Amino acid sequence: MTATKRAKTTNGVSRAQRARSTRTRDARPATTQRQTVSLALVQFAPRKGDVRANFERIEQVFAALRHDKEGFPAVVVFPEASLSGYFVEGGVAEVALPATTVLQRLNRAASAACGANHEPFDVVLGFYEDDRGKLYNSALYATLGATPALRHVHRKLFLPTYGVFDEERFVSRGRTIEAFETRHGRVAILICEDACHAVAVTIAALRGAQIVYIPSASPGRGLEDVEPANVRMWRDIMRVAAAEHGIFMVYAGLVGFEGGKGFTGASRLMGPFGDLRVEAPFDGAAIVRTTISLADVNIARAALPALGDLESNLSEITAMFDKEVANRPAGAPPPARP
Secondary structure, eight states, X not given: OOHHHHHHHHHHHHHHHHHHHHHHHHTSOOOSSXXXXXXXXXXXXXXXXXXXXXXXXXXXXXXXXXXXXTOOOSEEEOOTTTTTOSTTGGGHHHHOBOHHHHHHHHHHHHHHHHOXXXXXXXEEEEEEEEETTEEEEEEEEXXXXXXXXXXXXXXXXXXXXXXXXXXXXXXXXXXXXXXXXXXXXXEEEOXXXXXXXXXXXXXXXXXXXXXXEEEEOOBOOSOBTTBOHHHHHHHHHHHHHHHHHTOEEEEEEOXXXXXXXXXXXXXXXXXXXXXXXXXXXXXXXXXXXXXXXXXXXXXXXXXXXXXXXXHHTHHHHHHHHHHHHXXXXXXXXOOOOO
């Protein structure tokens, strides 16, 4: 897809969705101070195994955003495995890169698309990482500009090995979930399956995240009404998690086909009230634009203080987790329940 076509898709999706989003926001309390963050959620179909071609596509995205009438966003969010495609399996080692190399090449792409003196902007991008020979399914948060900076690298913890997935055969598991400071709020990253586990979002929220970014590659499964069942599942997961923790959740999904498996984009932003702000179609490339106010996080948590209640009971809940760990040998399956 050319940059021009992508820009047209962006505007078409954005106008339709913002109209619905504005009506939802009008029902909430007004804020006197607004710390706003403009976002672009990118869903596209990478060329499988062709890292160079996919960097070129990312450059095209930057160029399209440069010419967008809304101006360049503060944060551009790309899907899981954007540099290679997801189902590379035994070819992971051939497409994996060190995070510092990805940062350098992203910064060159930004300079080529936007000019050497462009204003700095932030990027979230999923890729296969080579860390001194150890391979991970990772996502980075970086600032691009005159002084590029790698803010954080998250490594996927929950590697699916069911259905069409066999991820743990080819990459190692991550070991931690961190929240970290950015120019646009305190954030965390969870990759696809990570966010399906409620405890992962809880940890991110307890560590202070206001926004959770979710790069994803979700193949279509089942059919409910006029959309794949996994699209509805993700919408429900995000709605509940966002409302429970008073947090923004930003999802960017791959599209296209790999080995006969079709990915369902449906990139979306869920507000901290559990309110769907914007969502892209599930069946095509798009860039979705939206702007959020971080002040909404405090308002949502005051209205539904579930996260505060959790913090009040954290020592008891931690003790229950510790007991479960102590009662089962390392690597043993969960005990059968009556």
